[in-house]
Amino acid sequence: MRDRFSATLRLWFAPQRLREEGTTPDYRFSLANERTFLAWIRTALALVAGGIAVDQFLTGLRGGVRTTVAIVLLAGAALCAFRAVNHWVRCERAMRRGEDLPASRFPVLLATGTALAALLVVAVVVLGLAGR
C-alpha cells in the first residue's frame, strides 16, 4: 500500500517515467483519458467559481457561515484538481500495463457531498433560516 502510494506520487512529479512502463496504448485511449482529466479540472473550476460566488453574493448570511461555505468549496476544488492528476496518472499506467482501469470512490464521495449540500439548502430555504 505504502509502496504503491509512493510509486504513484513519484509519477505525479515525473509523468515522463510513465513511458518506461509497459507499451504505449492506442493514442485514442490516452486522449479519452486526457478529456476525463480535463472534465475533472472543470469540476474543480466550477467549485472555485462557486466558492467565490458564495462569498460575493450571499451577503445575507453571517460572515462566519459565508466564509466557511466558501472555504469548503475552495478546498473541494483543490481536492478535485489533485484527484484529477492522480486518476489520470493511474489510468495511464494501467493502460500501459494492460491492467484494468483503477476503480475509484471519489465520484460517489463528490455525489454524496453535493446531495447533502442540496438537502441542507432545501432545509434552510424551507425553514426560513437564512437571515432576513
Add this chain to the structure above:
Amino acid sequence: MEASGSAGGPPAAVRDPGAQPERTWFAWRRTTLTFVVSVALLARTALAEPTAPALLAVSVGAFAWLGMLVTAQRRIRGLARPAPAVMGPGQVLGTLACVLVLIVAGGMLL
C-alpha cells in the same frame, strides 16, 4: 512538405473517424473558458470595491489564467500532429498549478 492526400503514396495521416484529437482540443478550450468565469467573478469584486487585496487577487487570478492559456495552447499544438503523444508533465502539472493558484486567488478575498 508536399501536399498530402495525393494519389499513390501511403496515407500520411489517416483521419480518426471518432475525431478524438479535435474533441480533446475542444476540451482544452472549454477548460480555459471555464477558468474565465472565476477570474471574472474576482474582477467583479475588484471593480465593486477596488481595495489592494482585491486588486492583487485579480492579478493573481489573471496570471493563473494566462498560464492555463499557454498550457492549453502548447497542448493543442501537440494535438495537431497525427497520432499525438501523451500529455507531458508540463501540461499535467501546469494545469494543476494554474488551478491551485486560482484557488489561492479566491482565498485571498475571503
